[in-house]
Amino acid sequence: MKSAVETLNPTRVKLTVEVPFDELKPSLDAAYKTIGSQINVPGFRAGKVPARIIDQRVGRGAVLQEAVNDALPRFYGQAVEANKIRPLGQPDVDVTEVPAEPGQDLKFTIEVDVRPELVLPDYDGIQVEVDVVDGAAAAADVETRMTALRQRFGTLAGVERVAVTGDFVSIDLVASIGDEEIDSAKGISYEVGTGNMLEGLDDALVGMATEETKTFTAPLSGGEREGQDAEVTVTVQSVKERVLPELDDEFAQLASEFDTLEELQADVQAQAERAKKMEQGVQARDKVLEHLLDNTEIPVPDALVEDEVKAHLEGESRLEDDEHRAEVTENTRRAMRSQFLLDAIAEKEQVSVGQPELIEYLVMSAQQYGMDPNDFAKAVDEGGQIPAMVAEVARRKALAAVLEKVKIVDTAGSEINLNELNLGTDALGYDDQHEGADHDHHEGHDHDHHEGHDHDQHEGHDHDQHEGHDHA
Numbered sequence: 001m002k003s004a005v006e007t008l009n010p011t012r013v014k015l016t017v018e019v020p021f022d023e024l025k026p027s028l029d030a031a032y033k034t035i036g037s038q039i040n041v042p043g044f045r046a047g048k049v050p051a052r053i054i055d056q057r058v059g060r061g062a063v064l065q066e067a068v069n070d071a072l073p074r075f076y077g078q079a080v081e082a083n084k085i086r087p088l089g090q091p092d093v094d095v096t097e098v099p100a101e102p103g104q105d106l107k108f109t110i111e112v113d114v115r116p117e118l119v120l121p122d123y124d125g126i127q128v129e130v131d132v133v134d135g136a137a138a139a140a141d142v143e144t145r146m147t148a149l150r151q152r153f154g155t156l157a158g159v160e161r162v163a164v165t166g167d168f169v170s171i172d173l174v175a176s177i178g179d180e181e182i183d184s185a186k187g188i189s190y191e192v193g194t195g196n197m198l199e200g201l202d203d204a205l206v207g208m209a210t211e212e213t214k215t216f217t218a219p220l221s222g223g224e225r226e227g228q229d230a231e232v233t234v235t236v237q238s239v240k241e242r243v244l245p246e247l248d249d250e251f252a253q254l255a256s257e258f259d260t261l262e263e264l265q266a267d268v269q270a271q272a273e274r275a276k277k278m279e280q281g282v283q284a285r286d287k288v289l290e291h292l293l294d295n296t297e298i299p300v301p302d303a304l305v306e307d308e309v310k311a312h313l314e315g316e317s318r319l320e321d322d323e324h325r326a327e328v329t330e331n332t333r334r335a336m337r338s339q340f341l342l343d344a345i346a347e348k349e350q351v352s353v354g355q356p357e358l359i360e361y362l363v364m365s366a367q368q369y370g371m372d373p374n375d376f377a378k379a380v381d382e383g384g385q386i387p388a389m390v391a392e393v394a395r396r397k398a399l400a401a402v403l404e405k406v407k408i409v410d411t412a413g414s415e416i417n418l419n420e421l422n423l424g425t426d427a428l429g430y431d432d433q434h435e436g437a438d439h440d441h442h443e444g445h446d447h448d449h450h451e452g453h454d455h456d457q458h459e460g461h462d463h464d465q466h467e468g469h470d471h472a
Contacts, residue, residue, distance in 0.1 A: 175220060213233060313328065357397070
């Protein structure tokens with residue numbers, strides 16, 4: 001087989017392929033066998049019909065079409081490999097010559113979008129500035145974490161006073177429009193101030209006492225009349241306040257693996273400091289990526305952008321929303337540019353992905369989707385997405401490799417060493433979830449939502465069994 005490549009533009013090429021008859025013959029023989037098994041010719045057993053009879057019955061053109069359709073993907077793959085191109089999306093194929101007689105060649109052309117060749121900037125000398133870790137903010141973070149931990153182990157006690165923000169109330173609700181009752185519910189448990197129910201409910205509840213009733217106007221949040229204003233009557237059945245446990249050694253033993261409050265507070269302090277460092281790292285990551293994007297010429301295929309945007313808008317049923325289309329188009333272009341950039345860096349840095357790194361990424365992705373890791377891995381494998389996930393991990397490692405070489409300083413002039421955190425390649429790796437585009441059918445990305453999080457061993461516990469019970 002002979003092939004040649006012509007560059008049409010930085011993101012599209014044309015392959016011209018010539019296949020000798022001898023290389024096509026196995027597919028031609030297979031086509032005769034397939035068609036022969038599908039037709040019934042008197043005097044011949046199924047699958048034993050001679051080629052000349054098949055040509056008479058169905059025509060040699062049909063056989064050639066079957067053979068060419070079978071062979072094209074294989075020859076296309078060989079041409080891609082021989083010319084070292086990296087195709088994106090679906091190719092446009094044009095068969096220009098079919099071997100009507102033995103000895104003639106199969107000739108075809110293919111146009112396909114490709115990943116562009118990039119000239120990377122020198123990132124060894126990059127310097128980025130991040131926010132300084134403010135001592136007061138760090139102390140406030142520690143206090144917030146300790147308060148949240150105490151709240152998880154809090155108890156509820158009934159009170160003989162009006163409700164205030166932070167109290168837990170049991171309420172009855174009735175929503176009406178005119179004389180028609182639209183909906184009602186009884187015995188709803190609600191924390192005043194959370195703002196996750198009806199608009200205006202929090203304002204109404206503050207200052208209400210047990211058995212008091214109040215009416216306010218609010219738009220309905222669901223049902224056939226969603227969005228319409230309704231008269232909502234709320235009745236308070238009980239008011240309870242959260243009682244937090246004392247900060248002592250007993251609490252430390254209840255809420256953690258530590259024996260003393262001092263040990264628990266020291267651990268929470270370390271977690272808070274790590275979280276602040278992580279924030280600096282995420283800020284550095286974003287600034288480094290932005291610098292590289294601003295200083296690298298990265299063309300993107302317009303057709304692929306349009307396909308992505310259309311799929312995105314169709315999924316949201318917003319094809320006619322021109323303003324949103326412009327936003328999605330911009331985000332899609334940036335996402336593609338980021339992917340092409342990091343692929344090029346991964347090649348330059350000779351990034352490899354080990355099985356433990358892939359497993360770690362699969363486990364985190366499974367957590368994001370609320371799936372069992374084994375079930376998620378099976379679904380990914382059956383969907384043929386493992387190579388795409390390997391590529392995604394490589395992109396994360398590529399950006400982490402750049403971060404190791406740049407200089408990071410805070411606004412006070414102090415140099416920041418992210419390596420001291422032992423974050424691993426994924427903690428500060430590339431995250432394209434914010435780009436607003438779905439590239440799965442081209443790039444196979446999984447939009448990880450675990451970027452930059454500090455998985456505090458205390459914060460991650462589920463202590464809901466302590467919350468919402470009346471232990472008075």
